[in-house]
Amino acid sequence: MKKRPVELVVISDVHLGTYGCHARELYHYLQTIKPKTLVLNGDIVDIWQFRKSYFPKFHLKVVKKLIDFASKGTEVIYITGNHDEMLRKFSDSNIGYFSIVDKLVMDLDGKKAWIFHGDVFDASVNHAKWVAKLGGLGYDYLILINRFVNWCLKKMGKEPYSFSKKIKASVKKAVKHISDFELTATDLAIEKQYDYVICGHIHEPKIIRKMNKNGSTMYLNSGDWVENLTALEYNKKRWKLYRYAEDQSQIDEDYFEMETKLGQQLVASLIFSKNVR
Numbered sequence: 618m619k620k621r622p623v624e625l626v627v628i629s630d631v632h633l634g635t636y637g638c639h640a641r642e643l644y645h646y647l648q649t650i651k652p653k654t655l656v657l658n659g660d661i662v663d664i665w666q667f668r669k670s671y672f673p674k675f676h677l678k679v680v681k682k683l684i685d686f687a688s689k690g691t692e693v694i695y696i697t698g699n700h701d702e703m704l705r706k707f708s709d710s711n712i713g714y715f716s717i718v719d720k721l722v723m724d725l726d727g728k729k730a731w732i733f734h735g736d737v738f739d740a741s742v743n744h745a746k747w748v749a750k751l752g753g754l755g756y757d758y759l760i761l762i763n764r765f766v767n768w769c770l771k772k773m774g775k776e777p778y779s780f781s782k783k784i785k786a787s788v789k790k791a792v793k794h795i796s797d798f799e800l801t802a803t804d805l806a807i808e809k810q811y812d813y814v815i816c817g818h819i820h821e822p823k824i825i826r827k828m829n830k831n832g833s834t835m836y837l838n839s840g841d842w843v844e845n846l847t848a849l850e851y852n853k854k855r856w857k858l859y860r861y862a863e864d865q866s867q868i869d870e871d872y873f874e875m876e877t878k879l880g881q882q883l884v885a886s887l888i889f890s891k892n893v894r
Contacts, residue, residue, distance in 0.1 A: 618648060618649065620648075620649060620650055620651040621649060621650050621651065622651045622652075622653075622852075623650050623651065623653070623851070624652070624653050624852045624853075625654045625655075625656065625723075625851040625852075626650060626652040626654070626655050626656070626848055626849070626850055626851075627656045627658055627732070627815055627837075627848065627849040627850075627851075628643070628655075628656075628657060628658065628661075628839055628842065628848045628849075629657070629658035629659050629661075629734065629817025629818070629839045629840070629841065630659070630660045630817050630818065630820055630840070630841035630842065630843065631643060631657075631660065631661045631662075631679070631841070631842045631843075632660055632661075632662075632663040632700065632842070632843055633661060633662045633663060633672075633679060633680065634662060634663045634664075634671065634672055634676060635663045635671075635843075636671070637843040637844075638663075638676065638842060638843060639843065639846055639861075640673065640675040640676045640678070640679050640842075641675040642842070642846055642861050643679055643842045643846075643861075644675050644678045644679050644682060646846075646848065646859070646861055647679070647683075647686075648682070650850075651691075652691055653691065654693075654694065654723075655683075655686055655691055655692070655694070656694045656696065656721065656732060656815075657683070657693065657694065657695045657696065658696045658698070658732060658733075658734055658815065658816070658817040658839055659696050659697060659698020659699070659701065659733075659734030659735075659736070659817050659818065660698035660699065660700040660701055660817065660818070661683075661695065661698075661701060662700075662701050663700045663701070664700060664701050664702070664703050664704075688714075690714060691714060692714050692716075693714060693716070694716050694718060694721060695715070695716065695717045695718070696718055696719065696721055696733060696734055697717065697718070697719050697734065698734035698735075698736055698817065698818065699734070699818070702736075704717055705719060720733040722811075725812075725813070725851060725854075726854050728813065729810070729811045729812050730811065730812065730813040730814075731806055731809065731811040731814050731815065732814075732816075733815075733816060734816065734817050734818050735816035735818035735819065738797075738798050738801050738818075798816075798818075798819050799823075799827070800827075802814050802816055802836060803827035803829070803834050803836050806834040806836075807829055807832045807833065807834050808831065810832075811834060812835065813834065813835045813837060813856075814834055814835070814836055814837070815837045815838075815839070815849065816836075816837070816838050817838065817839050817840075817841070819838065820840060820841040820844060820845065821838055821840065821845075822838055822839065822841075822845050822847040822858055822860075823836065823837065823838045823858075824836075824837050824849075824856055824858050835856070837849055837858075840858075845860070846860065846861035847859060847860050
């Protein structure tokens with residue numbers, strides 16, 4: 618398979634280890650690219666909802682592929698998020714081409730890019746973590762039910778339907794939360810004179826120029842691999858929002874497959890090993 622060379626790829630909110638994760642589609646995407654730098658912008662492995670009984674083969678294949686990138690010279694930078702906050706104890710550590718950080722500033726053709734997950738702006742995460750964890754569990758099951766409903770709709774020849782997107786669009790509080798998140802991120806980026814501010818966390822893929830009285834910045838959100846199946850790509854001084862093109866409504870045959878002992882051992886070693894340093 619011919620691979621596309623890309624200078625920088627940013628993905629976030631994969632939530633490996635949850636029912637809603639589209640690991641198969643992400644693996645297929647990763648198979649098509651050859652990035653110079655790959656930024657994993659938080660919530661890649663969902664440690665909050667990690668289940669020993671659930672880690673299907675394509676979830677494991679994604680982990681192996683990320684390791685493969687680093688072993689072959691791609692700089693892989695893992696920025697911690699809230700669902701994988703346990704990894705923050707290893708911040709600023711690195712092994713070869715793989716490193717773990719809490720935030721990142723990159724120089725892209727003479728312009729500054731400020732990259733972080735974004736949970737720092739979320740009050741529910743910082744002040745009522747149990748509420749956020751409960752919400753995350755509910756969201757995971759909502760996505761699971763939604764995928765089954767879309768499988769049924771596909772069989773009937775109808776268009777897929779997104780429960781979560783409908784809820785986000787109809788609930789004023791959700792709309793305001795997204796708007797406030799973007800405003801806070803861009804105001805800070807303009808104040809710090811960053812040309813780009815790149816986030817994840819809210820599962821809303823976007824590239825948009827934001828302005829205030831003090832200047833302007835480019836706001837980018839890499840979206841997720843639960844609903845939107847998106848990534849950010851930077852190549853030849855241009856940003857592109859990649860969207861996975863194949864049918865997203867199907868349920869994988871191995872969707873409910875239980876993890877193998879190999880998967881358990883590898884994921885456990887990645888998450889809980891104290892020998893990272």
